[in-house]
Amino acid sequence: MNTIADRHISPTFHGVEEVDDRRYYLIGDARLLSCTTVTGVIAKDALLRYAANQAVAAVFAELPSIVIASRTKPCGNTGRRCDHDNTTRCDNCACRECKACIARWLSERHIEHSARRADEGTRTHDVIxxxxxxxxxxxxxxxxxxxxxxxxxxxxxxxLTPESFLASEALVINKGAGYAGTTDGVIRFRADATPAAAKLVSRVTQIQAKRAVKLGLTVDLLVDFKTREGEGPKFYPEQALQLTGYRHAPVIRIKGDDVDHPMLPTDGGMLIQLRPDGVTPRLAVTTERTYRRGFLYALGLTKWLIEEGAAAVSSHTFVLPETVAARARKAAKQSAAEPAPAAA
Incomplete structure (x- = not known):
């Protein structure tokens, strides 16, 4: 059998669970938070602006319909979700024409576009x-x-060649910390491959490019491909945290055997942004310091919000103590509810 370094790696796991916009990997008896769920705890102003822009664009595109809707009374079915598909209409369906329906459509416009973008990203990753x-x-x-x-x-x-990919769409697992994720892979860059590769190896190793080529140096980078619809490169700190979580997971799994292997050693992490106007690779800081001061903090906050956040502001958390009379009444009710002993 080939060693792990000689084989391509693809994810295999027992399942994925989606709960309230949170994703869990179900691996054996473990229920592990996904890395993207962890980094999702970080507020993203860009997403808020994106949602607002989608609504504004829809308003201008559908202005006549929106004016009519503003004068149409709510149908009363706006919040209902029927079981049948979108090609069928029933009396309980939202009319999609009244003020309430159009307002809901505008507020959820970004969700439709986000789903489209996610689907494009998934299909692009399949090609890669x-x-x-x-x-x-x-x-x-x-x-x-x-x-x-x-x-x-x-x-x-x-x-790059296919052999440059030491891992592809690999499942990484950290049961101790309680998370897992699917990284796009680990790529080996050779300094003697191209001038761009020589510069990259030089940046990572801090050895001059010419010398790196002469020595035949290589670097192995954990990578994440990102698709961006707009022009010009744009990166965000939480993307570095996502890479960091992947890189510091101790276990990686090979497709088909469900056997845990030690994580491949890497020299760093890199984001690769694919856009209509070109591609931009960007090295990201994925050090131990970033892992401990960034990713693990985000992981801890995510767990607290899930497990204790709601209770922190619940009226049921601090209950009033029972009075002596209340305890006596409760005991009397319990005694009355107990069945009488059977006759001898």
Whole structure:
């Protein structure tokens, strides 16, 4: 059997559970928070602006319908969710034309767009994973063509081959800390592959590029591919925390055998942003300090919010002590409810 370093790695686990916008990996008897759920605890102003912009764009695009809706009384069914599909209408369906329905549609506009973007990202990652196994770009939909082209440009710029991927879409596990996640992979960059690769190796090793090429140096980086619809690179601190959680997980799993292996050693982490106007690789700080002072703090806050947050402001947390009379009445009721002893 080949060693773990000689094989591609893909995720295998017992399941994923979604609860209130939180994701858990179900691995054996463990229920582990996903890394993306952990980093989701960080407030993201950009997402708020994105949601507002989506609503504003929809208002201008559908202005005549919105004016009519503003004069239409609520149908009363706006909040209902029928079991049938969208092609069927019934008396309980939301009318989608009244003021309340249009207001709800505007407020949830960003959810529809976010779902579309997530689907595009998933399909782009599938193309990348296929290439890492077969060295070919499999057929893909036209809507993700810009991201696939950006990936091909990245591969060419850094002289990568399928063998450069030491891991692809790998499941990482940290049962001790209580989290798991799926990293896009670990890539080995060779200084002698291209000038861009030489500069990258030089940045990571702090050895001049020419000398790095002469010595045949390589660096192994844990990577995460991000698709961005807008132009120009844009990165966020929580993306570094996500990489950090992946990199510091002690266990990685190979597809098909459910056997835990030690995490591959890496020299750092890198975000690779794929956009219609190009690709931007960006090294990210994924050190032990970032793990302890950043990721683990976010993990602790996430757990507290889930397990204790609601109780912290609940009226039931601090109850009034029972009076002697109340305890006596409760005891009398319990005694009266008990069945009488059977006759001898």
């Amino acid at each position: 994973e296929w290439w890492s196994y077969h060295g070919q770009i499999k057929p893909y939909d036209a809507d993700i063509a810009p991201y696939v082209k950006a990936f091909e440009a990245f591969v060419a710029e850094y002289g």
